Amino acid sequence: MAEFKSPEELVAGAQRAHSAGYRRIDAFTPLPIEGLAEAIGFHRTRLPIVVMMGGIIGGLTGFGMQYYASVIGFPLNIGGKPYNSWPAFIPITFEMTILFAALSTVLGLLALNGLPTPYHPVFNVPEFELASRDRFFLCITVRDPKFDLEETKKFLAGLNPRKVSEIEQ
Numbered sequence: 578m579a580e581f582k583s584p585e586e587l588v589a590g591a592q593r594a595h596s597a598g599y600r601r602i603d604a605f606t607p608l609p610i611e612g613l614a615e616a617i618g619f620h621r622t623r624l625p626i627v628v629m630m631g632g633i634i635g636g637l638t639g640f641g642m643q644y645y646a647s648v649i650g651f652p653l654n655i656g657g658k659p660y661n662s663w664p665a666f667i668p669i670t671f672e673m674t675i676l677f678a679a680l681s682t683v684l685g686l687l688a689l690n691g692l693p694t695p696y697h698p699v700f701n702v703p704e705f706e707l708a709s710r711d712r713f714f715l716c717i718t719v720r721d722p723k724f725d726l727e728e729t730k731k732f733l734a735g736l737n738p739r740k741v742s743e744i745e746q
Contacts, residue, residue: 578716579738580704584610587713590736591616594717597732601721605699605714627685628678635677639670702742716744 581587587604594602595618602617604610640663647653648660687693699705699716708714715738717729726743733741 578699578702578705578714578742578744579733579736580707580740580742581713581715581736581738584608584613584713586737587715588613588616590715590733590738593736594715594732598723599717599721599729599732601718601724603716603718605705605708605716607709607711607713610713622689624682624685624689627689628682631681631685632674632678634681636670636674638677639673640666642673643669698744698746701745704740704742712739 579590581590584606587606588610591602591604591613595616600618604613604617606613643666644661647662647666652660654660699714704712705714715733715736717724717733721729723729730741730743
């Protein structure tokens, strides 16, 4: 893990690491930095698909519950209307769509971000507590296909950081 003084240095280091072939890169900053996600190679997320599927399942669940209750389980002839009076089902179907989409958003965010993470090896680096104040960190993980401990240390040192730390498991 390399520690940088400024966001510009971090973005430049992340771009060089990505162009050098490292793909399992992570950055830790105290504030959002424009262009950092692109620099570390983060492009797309699957969250919109998760939310869409949650909404579709919610809508079908809401309609299905009402259809079962009105047509199959307890059919009542009210005012001569057909049992499957779908215009009456619209409000509940809409609400179930929103509910399931919102729940799938929350659960999808947690799952896709790997949360909750009560322990992460970067917490073993003493300087890492400054990541929430005024320091910027670039981390290349062991799972990276190009990772070699000595070569990666030399590469990170070549980015001119304040300090290069080895993360202990």
